[in-house]
Amino acid sequence: MNRLNQPYKFLFILSFCILTALNVYAQKSKFHVIAFYTAKNDQAHISFVHEANKWFPEVAKKYHFTYDSTNNWNNLNPEFLKKYKVIIFLDTRPEEPAQRKAFENYVKNGGGWMGFHFSAFALNQSTYNQDWDWYHNEFLGSGEYKSNTWRPTSAFLRIEDPKHAATKGLNHIIKASPNEWYRWQNDLIKNKNIDILLAIDSSSFPLGTGPKQSEIWHNGYYPVVWSNKNYRMVYFNMGHNDIDYEHGINKDLSHTFDSPEESQLVINTLLWLGNGNKTYKAAY
Incomplete structure (x- = not known):
């Protein structure tokens, strides 16, 4: 009787091992992230891209997702994007019409997006x-760039929406x-679709040291992290490291991710985008 059961025991053990392996793999790869970058202009932006491409893989291992990056913006197409649940723009934006259309379709069909600076x-x-x-104007809501602070300086940021998943658990x-802080053409407060998550306190x-007086902000309301309620997205004004330009050594x-609280904000956001119920469906 025991001999007759041996094949079944073997099949049971084999099936159990396969299912366990698949479960472990699923846990290790909950979702896939793809970051696009250019890293050709402004050493501060190049520095951030290099920093991010080291930091995100470490975070991916800890929080069980995969992180890929590419400087080939032609990969911004429906076939390539099918694998990924979240897109990150580390420094620039797509310029070609086909790339832009693919991105618009991606986020309109449930894909997640995180953009920096x-x-x-x-x-x-x-x-x-x-x-x-x-x-x-629609997706970001900010319109054109208007001005910035200089030099890159730290800032205290106030959480405006403590109920959002991105700000959960933060002070x-x-x-x-x-960072070099931007201000924008459009008033985001007046946009009912924009959820401002953090603003400069x-x-x-x-804020800023100049030398131009216009590069030093003395008052005002400046959103620096926000989401659009119609999409799964978050924009971060951060992503411009301080560089020693003056001595010609760059x-x-x-480094942006040297701030533990800022890093946790980015992690919270990425997990919210990656673990959401919506799944991108390619629109051809």
């Missing part, structure tokens, strides 16, 4: 013209790493 930049009569209304005020003023003077 320069990915929202647009200024007419510059290399990055405001020639993509859907992205800058009401967090300290960010040094008044304790940060004066040495890193700061």
Whole structure:
């Protein structure tokens, strides 16, 4: 009788091992992330891209997702994106019409997006013209770039929406790493689709050191992290490391992810985007 049962025992054990292995693999790869970058202009942006491409793989191992990165923006197409649940723009934005259309379809069909600093930049009569209304005015809501602080300096950021998954567990005020802070053409407060998650706290003023007085902010309301309620997305104004430009050596003077609270904010956001119920379906 025992001999007759041996094949069945073997099949049972084999099936159990296969199911266990598949379960472990699923746990290790809950979702897939793809980051796009250019890393050619401004040493501060290049520094951040290199930092991010080291930091995100470490976070991926800890939180059980996969992280890939590419500087080939032609990969922004429906076939390539089918594998990924979250797209990250580390520094720039797509420029070709086909790439832009693929991205728009991606987020309109449930794909997640996280963008940093320069990915929202647009200024007419510059290399990055405001020639993509859907992205800058509807999706981001910010419109054109208006001005920035200088030099890159740290700031205290106030959480405006403590109920959002991105801000869960964080203190009401967090300290960010040094950054070049942007302000925008559009008033995000007036946009009913925009959920402002963090803004610069008044304790940060004066913000910036100049030398131009216009590069030092003394008052005002400046959103720096926000989401669009119609999409699964979060934009971070952070992503410009401080660089020693003055001595001509382009040495890193700061790193964005050196701030534990800022890093946790990014992790919270990525897990919210990756573990959401919506799944991207390619639209051809």
